[in-house]
Amino acid sequence: MVYYDMIRGISKFDIRLKMVEQASKVGISQTAREFKTTRLTVRKWVKRYGEEGLRGLEEHKRAPKHIPHKTSCEIEARVIELRRTHPAWGPERLKMHYDIPVSAKAIGRIIRQAGLVRKKKKKWKKQRDLRELKKSLKPYEFIQVDTKDLFDIEKYWPQMRALGLPRYEFTARDVRTGGEWHAYGMTKDSTNAAIFALYLLAQLEHYGVNMSEVIIQTDNGTEFIGNVLKKKGRSGFMRVLEEYKVKHSRIPPRACTWQSDVEAFHRLVEDELYDIEEYKNQDEFLAKAYAYQLYFDFKRKNRYKGNKTPVEILKETGSSILPQVFNLPPIILDNFIDDFIKGGYHVRTSDSFIANFI
Numbered sequence: 071m072v073y074y075d076m077i078r079g080i081s082k083f084d085i086r087l088k089m090v091e092q093a094s095k096v097g098i099s100q101t102a103r104e105f106k107t108t109r110l111t112v113r114k115w116v117k118r119y120g121e122e123g124l125r126g127l128e129e130h131k132r133a134p135k136h137i138p139h140k141t142s143c144e145i146e147a148r149v150i151e152l153r154r155t156h157p158a159w160g161p162e163r164l165k166m167h168y169d170i171p172v173s174a175k176a177i178g179r180i181i182r183q184a185g186l187v188r189k190k191k192k193k194w195k196k197q198r199d200l201r202e203l204k205k206s207l208k209p210y211e212f213i214q215v216d217t218k219d220l221f222d223i224e225k226y227w228p229q230m231r232a233l234g235l236p237r238y239e240f241t242a243r244d245v246r247t248g249g250e251w252h253a254y255g256m257t258k259d260s261t262n263a264a265i266f267a268l269y270l271l272a273q274l275e276h277y278g279v280n281m282s283e284v285i286i287q288t289d290n291g292t293e294f295i296g297n298v299l300k301k302k303g304r305s306g307f308m309r310v311l312e313e314y315k316v317k318h319s320r321i322p323p324r325a326c327t328w329q330s331d332v333e334a335f336h337r338l339v340e341d342e343l344y345d346i347e348e349y350k351n352q353d354e355f356l357a358k359a360y361a362y363q364l365y366f367d368f369k370r371k372n373r374y375k376g377n378k379t380p381v382e383i384l385k386e387t388g389s390s391i392l393p394q395v396f397n398l399p400p401i402i403l404d405n406f407i408d409d410f411i412k413g414g415y416h417v418r419t420s421d422s423f424i425a426n427f428i
Contacts, residue, residue, distance in 0.1 A: 086127040090119045149180045207246040214332040215242045226344040240266040243332040249367045249380030255403045262403040263293040264306030271314045277395040287319040359400045367396035
């Protein structure tokens with residue numbers, strides 16, 4: 071009888087026991103042929119069974135009983151402590167920074183055995199967790215502000231040159247609702263950024279938004295923070311925020327994904343407006359830009375926000391702020407420089423300037 075075809079699904083212990091029993095009946099050579107193994111293997115298990123009985127058929131640990139170069143418990147505890155202090159640091163950095171007297175591979179082994187390996191989140195999970203975090207925000211609590219250069223848009227560029235259309239879009243987007251406001255500038259400087267901030271914040275205050283709870287996030291562009299190499303104090307943009315008691319948050323250098331909401335709008339508005347529309351003059355350009363803003367805030371459903379419009383999300387939050395807060399016509403910011411300069415940076419006293427906007 072050939073036992074090999076009968077032992078599939080049987081544990082290794084049972085196979086060895088059958089092998090020993092068969093060897094006692096037909097001999098070593100015949101058993102090796104029937105179990106399709108070597109005579110040395112059969113002899114090994116027969117010998118172990120004779121010396122230790124059933125325990126001899128169990129697997130024996132092959133690890134050495136004494137390891138002279140084994141990492142000491144003190145070093146392992148030190149590595150675990152440092153890893154918990156610096157969870158983002160890998161073995162190489164921990165060894166280099168703290169001069170740990172073992173190899174980077176040994177440090178990595180200690181980290182793995184202690185269960186301190188950080189699992190990288192899948193991209194879809196990061197996006198899901200981020201959406202849930204954004205849902206915890208209040209409307210207008212966190213607004214991202216950025217600029218978009220329209221110079222490299224194929225459909226828009228020749229019209230910009232021929233009709234004198236603006237080159238830059240100044241954009242603000244509320245992270246909670248996804249609603250947006252935007253205006254335009256011929257130049258991308260702190261003055262236009264300050265006028266845009268004044269235009270936006272006056273609108274929010276007019277509709278009853280608590281300005282002390284608002285956080286405006288920007289990148290580190292000079293139009294927002296000024297030239298750090300010139301000691302001229304705060305930029306016009308930052309002074310406007312201070313006048314309205316609005317907090318300002320700056321993203322870390324090269325952390326472009328921190329502005330993902332406003333950047334997503336920049337991609338959409340390019341595809342759905344600038345790259346398809348044609349204009350006769352500047353007035354028609356502003357009219358179409360205004361129509362798109364109303365469409366985006368009141369009609370366009372956002373797939374990443376449960377297929378809802380910004381206005382629908384605003385109503386779901388139970389906010390007392392009227393949806394008309396999104397109704398802010400785009401303007402050419404450069405046209406209001408004189409009014410802004412006359413009012414100075416103390417914009418709250420410039421009632422006539424604010425009245426021109428609302």
